Amino acid sequence: METVKFEELQLDDRILRAVTDMGFEEASPIQAKAIPVELEGCDIIGQAQTGTGKTATFAIPILQHLLADRSEENRSETRGNKGRLVKRRAIKALILTPTRELAIQIGENITDYGKYTGIRHAIIFGGVKQGPQTDLLQAGVDILVATPGRLLDLIRQGYVNLSSITHFVLDEADRMLDMGFIADIRRLLPMLPTKRQTLFFSATMPKDIVNLSRSILSNPTRVEVT
Ligand code: AMP
Numbered sequence: 083m084e085t086v087k088f089e090e091l092q093l094d095d096r097i098l099r100a101v102t103d104m105g106f107e108e109a110s111p112i113q114a115k116a117i118p119v120e121l122e123g124c125d126i127i128g129q130a131q132t133g134t135g136k137t138a139t140f141a142i143p144i145l146q147h148l149l150a151d152r153s154e155e156n157r158s159e160t161r162g163n164k165g166r167l168v169k170r171r172a173i174k175a176l177i178l179t180p181t182r183e184l185a186i187q188i189g190e191n192i193t194d195y196g197k198y199t200g201i202r203h204a205i206i207f208g209g210v211k212q213g214p215q216t217d218l219l220q221a222g223v224d225i226l227v228a229t230p231g232r233l234l235d236l237i238r239q240g241y242v243n244l245s246s247i248t249h250f251v252l253d254e255a256d257r258m259l260d261m262g263f264i265a266d267i268r269r270l271l272p273m274l275p276t277k278r279q280t281l282f283f284s285a286t287m288p289k290d291i292v293n294l295s296r297s298i299l300s301n302p303t304r305v306e307v308t
Contacts, residue, residue, distance in 0.1 A: 085108045085109075085114070086108065086109045086113075086114035087107055087108055087109070088101045088102070088106060088107060088108070088109055091109060091117050091118065091121075092118075092121065093142065093146060094145075094146050094149050094150075094199075096149065096198035096199050097142060097145055097146060097149075097195060097196075097198075097199065099198055100194060100195050100196070100197050100198055101138075101142070101195065103197075104194060104195075109135075110134055110135030110138075110139075110307075111134070111307050112128060112130045112134050112135055112136060112139050112305060112307040113135050113138055113139050113142075115305045115307075116128055116139045116143075116303075116305045117139060117142060117143055119303045119305070120139075120140070120143035120279070120281065121143050121146060121147075123147075123279055124279070124301075124302070124303050125279060125280045125281065125282070125299045125300050125301060125302035125303070126280075126281045126282065126283075126302055126303055126304075126305055127282045127284075127295050127299060127302040127303070127304050127305070128281070128282065128283045128284075128304075128305045128306070128307075129283075129284060129285070129286070129287055129304075129305070129306045129307065130283060130285070130305070130306075130307045131285040131307075132184075132254075132285075134307050136253075136283055137187065137188055137191045138191060138195065139281075139283075140177070140251045140253070140281045140283070141188065141191045141192050141195050141196075142195055143281075144175045144177075144225065144249050144251070145192070145195055145196050145199055145201055145225075147175075147248070147249060147279070148174055148175065148199075148201050148224055148225070148249075149199055149201070151174065151248070152201075170220075170222040171202065171222035171223060171224055172243070172245075172246035173223060173224065173225070173226050173242065173243070173244065173246060173247060174224050174225070174246060174247065174248050174249065175224065175225040175226070175247065175248070175249040175250070175251070176225075176226050176228065176244060176247050176249070176250050176251070176274070177225065177226070177227045177228070177251040177253060178228060178229075178230060178233070178250075178251065178252050178253065178258075178267070178270070179227065179228070179229060179253040179254060180229065180230075180253075180254050180257045180258045180261050180263060181207075181229065181257075181261075182207040182208075182209065182229060184253065184254065185205045185206075185207045185227050185228065185229055186205060186207075188205075188227045188253070189203060189205040189227050192225060192227070201224045201225065202221075202222065202223045202224050202225070203223055203224065203225035203226065203227060204218040204219055204223040204225075204226055204227070205227045205228070206219075206226065206227070206228045206229070206232050206233060206236060207228065207229040207232050208229060208231050208232040208235070212232070212235075212236065215232075215236070216236065216239075216241045219236070219241045219242060220241070226242070230258070230263045230266035230267060230270065231263075231266060233266075233270065234266055234269060234270065237270075237273070244270070244273040244274050244275075245273070245275060246275075247274050247275055247278055248275070248277075248278050248279065249278060249279050249280075249281075250274055250278050250279070250280045250281070251280075251281045251282075251283070252267070252280070252281070252282045252283065252298065253283050254283065254284065254285065255282060255283065255284035255291050255294060255295070256284045256285055256286045256287075256288070256291055257285075259290060259291065259294070264294070267294075271297075271298065280298055280299050280300070280302075282295050282298060282299055282302065
């Protein structure tokens with residue numbers, strides 16, 4: 083396959099500059115196939131393992147969409163702690179991943195690719211105190227990277243509202259199922275707006291993953307990297 087350079091992908095300058103800072107020039111095969119489709123706003127079902135450049139495949143287009151969408155209307159009005167009406171960023175993108183390690187890694191990628199964008203993100207996962215995570219959420223974030231259990235917990239406590247999500251990523255779907263997160267995912271799905279872009283990634287595509295993907299995606303483009 084012909085190689086594709088990042089500068090050919092029509093990325094926002096602020097993102098391209100960050101990619102260049104990282105020393106990346108050519109898109110990996112999954113990036114070359116998926117990024118143009120994702121920038122069009124289409125859903126993706128991607129079969130790819132960690133190590134293929136999968137994280138940038140969803141992180142870069144989400145950053146680009148959020149840059150394009152950013153405007154005053156995208157800030158939701160929320161009552162501040164003294165009853166004042168304050169403008170707080172609504173969460174626009176949710177990236178769901180099975181483990182704390184993956185969540186941290188995705189967060190690092192967003193920090194790297196997003197460093198010139200002003201787009202803010204938070205990472206939430208279980209097994210640690212929730213205070214630092216809820217502080218970030220209350221300050222307002224654009225992108226939330228989360229493991230399912232802690233996310234549901236913080237939703238129940240009122241720290242997270244998913245009603246403004248426009249971009250949803252389900253990362254490592256097969257591991258999610260293996261780790262028993264299917265019930266959590268089924269609980270989360272109805273909280274997402276139906277009008278959204280969904281990017282679905284899994285290293286393997288057994289029947290139950292295909293079935294899950296059908297209930298989440300709308301007319302997806304299939305991207306495979308072997
Ligand atoms: P991932 O599959 O997202 O875990 O990425 C695996 C590794 O490849 C990470 O260290 C990335 O920083 C790196 N990487 C991602 N995309 C590229 C690229 N286009 N060129 C070189 N390295 C990359």
